Structures are given as C-alpha cells and as structure tokens.
Amino acid sequence: MDEVLHHVPCMVTDEMNGRLDRPFCADEVEKALFAMAPAKAPGADGFHAGFYQHHWSLIKEDVTRSVLNFLNGRHMPEAINKTVIVLIPKVKNPRNITQYRPISLCNVIYKICSKVLANRLREILDEIIAEEQSAFVP
Numbered sequence: 001m002d003e004v005l006h007h008v009p010c011m012v013t014d015e016m017n018g019r020l021d022r023p024f025c026a027d028e029v030e031k032a033l034f035a036m037a038p039a040k041a042p043g044a045d046g047f048h049a050g051f052y053q054h055h056w057s058l059i060k061e062d063v064t065r066s067v068l069n070f071l072n073g074r075h076m077p078e079a080i081n082k083t084v085i086v087l088i089p090k091v092k093n094p095r096n097i098t099q100y101r102p103i104s105l106c107n108v109i110y111k112i113c114s115k116v117l118a119n120r121l122r123e124i125l126d127e128i129i130a131e132e133q134s135a136f137v138p
Contacts, residue, residue, distance in 0.1 A: 032115035
C-alpha cells in the first residue's frame with residue numbers, strides 16, 4: 001500500500017487541514033439549518049427542518065449544543081442516528097420491489113450535522129478536486 005500511495009500526490013495542504021480541523025461553531029450550525037429545504041422528508045420523529053427553522057429562537061441553544069457536541073468530538077445520543085427507510089411507489093399500482101424508490105427519513109439534527117460537515121469540506125473542494133474529477137461536484 002505504501003508503494004501505491006507514494007505515487008498519489010498529497011492535495012490537502014497543512015493550511016487546508018487546519019481549516020478543516022478547526023472547532024465547529026454555532027454560526028455553522030445555523031447556516032446549515034437555514035440552507036435546508038423546510039418541507040422535505042421529515043425525520044423518524046416526524047419533524048421537518050421547517051419546524052426547527054420556525055422555532056429557532058426557542059430551540060437554538062439546545063440544538064446548537066447537541067450538534068456542536070457531536071461535531072467537536074463529544075457524545076451524540078444514539079436516537080439521533082435512528083433512520084427510517086420508506087419505499088415510495090414510482091408507479092400508480094406497484095407490483096414488484098423495483099417499482100419503489102427508497103428514501104431515508106433521518107432526524108433533522110443528524111441532517112444538520114451532515115450539512116455542517118459538507119459545508120466545511122466544500123471550502124476546499126475546488127482546490128483538491130481536479131477538473132477531470134468534478135462531474136458530480138456542483
């Protein structure tokens with residue numbers, strides 16, 4: 001493996017690594033939440049991102065603390081990682097499993113964590129992904 005990796009150029013500089021590895025902050029949590037579509041699929045608890053957005057002034061401290069605890073290396077309650085898989089019919093009267101599309105109903109706090117991480121990584125993507133590799137990068 002070392003021989004193969006020797007031929008792979010290192011794209012992440014120390015400066016980039018520092019940007020990725022810095023502690024997460026409350027502003028990143030809020031930015032991630034408000035970038036989410038408010039009425040997309042709810043989590044297993046039945047709440048949409050819109051609920052969190054609408055009641056942000058009431059729940060901001062608790063949600064931010066939960067997200068930052070996880071992102072900054074502390075504990076995340078196991079229930080946050082619970083996901084429900086739902087099969088959505090692709091046709092009017094489905095008869096076999098290929099006529100369904102599965103979706104995952106993740107908890108909004110889990111989605112916020114994912115979005116914060118994606119936003120952080122997005123900061124350096126243009127610098128580490130070559131033009132030839134960018135087909136799936138917006």
